[in-house]
Amino acid sequence: MSALHANVYAELLAGRTIDAVVIGASAGGIDALLRILPALPKDFGFSVTVVLHLPDDRDSRLADVFQQRLAMPVRQADDKMSVAPGTVYFAPPGYHLSVERDFSFSxxxxxxxxxxxxxxxxxxxxxxxxxxxxxxxxxLTGASADGAAGMARIAACGGLTVVQDPKDAEIATMPLAAIRLHAPDAILPVPAIGALMTAMMENQ
Structure with missing residues (x-):
């Protein structure tokens, strides 16, 4: 990580304590995630919950595929499951995934x-x-406006918002929709997003 980038991440994270990360992606998202998540260390201390747009009519193997590449445990989220730190969760196909106030999934x-x-x-x-x-x-990358309102809600609640640079995205529609609705804290290419996630842990 260059000193310049380290300074940028330090400014983004100044005064922040992060407990959880949520990631959204659609078309091109698997490739982007494969460039971000495998670099996270085994002791990455936050939960990471991912929604990828998936067909309703087939089982998802995302948890298995990513578990083969990640040092962190990877699971498919299930109803009433408690959100544990240091774990990556993928939403199952055919269901909306929510986080309850007691930090369990529904x-x-x-x-x-x-x-x-x-x-x-x-x-x-x-x-x-x-x-x-x-x-x-x-x-991250995607071909709809899904995620724009969610990012705006995170910002309204005081959370950190990061959008993939549309020029770096396979499909720019989703990042552009989020940027137009509410200016995010950072617009970054995929490698810088991965480095920022590592800096989040180092910032604690």
Missing amino acids: LSQEDPVHFSRPAIDILMESAADAWGKRLAGIL
Whole structure:
């Protein structure tokens, strides 16, 4: 990490305590996540919960695929499961994933949001209500406006908001929608997002 980048991350994280990270992505998201998550150390201290837009009609192997590449434990989120630090969770297909005030997950089959279930907005908005200013939200590549409202809610609750640089995204629609709705704290390419996540841990 260069001294310049380290200074930028220090400014972003100054006075912040992060307890949890939520990430949203759609088209191109698996590739972006494979460039971010495997670099996280085994002792990464925060929960990381991910919503990727998935087809409803098939089982997800995301937890298995990423577990083979990550030092951290990886699980598919389930109803009533407690959110544990140091764990990566993926939303299951066909269900909206929410975080309750007691930091447990809940699943629902309410109507799709932006034609998606799971929806990024639902995860991010509920996580913002649960963790408030101790939450970091990251929005990556995608082809819809899902996640824009969720990122705005995180910002309104005092959390940290990071959007993938649209020029770096496979599909720029999702990052652009978030930037237009509410200016994020940082707009970064994927390698810098990974470095920022590592800096979050070092900042504690």
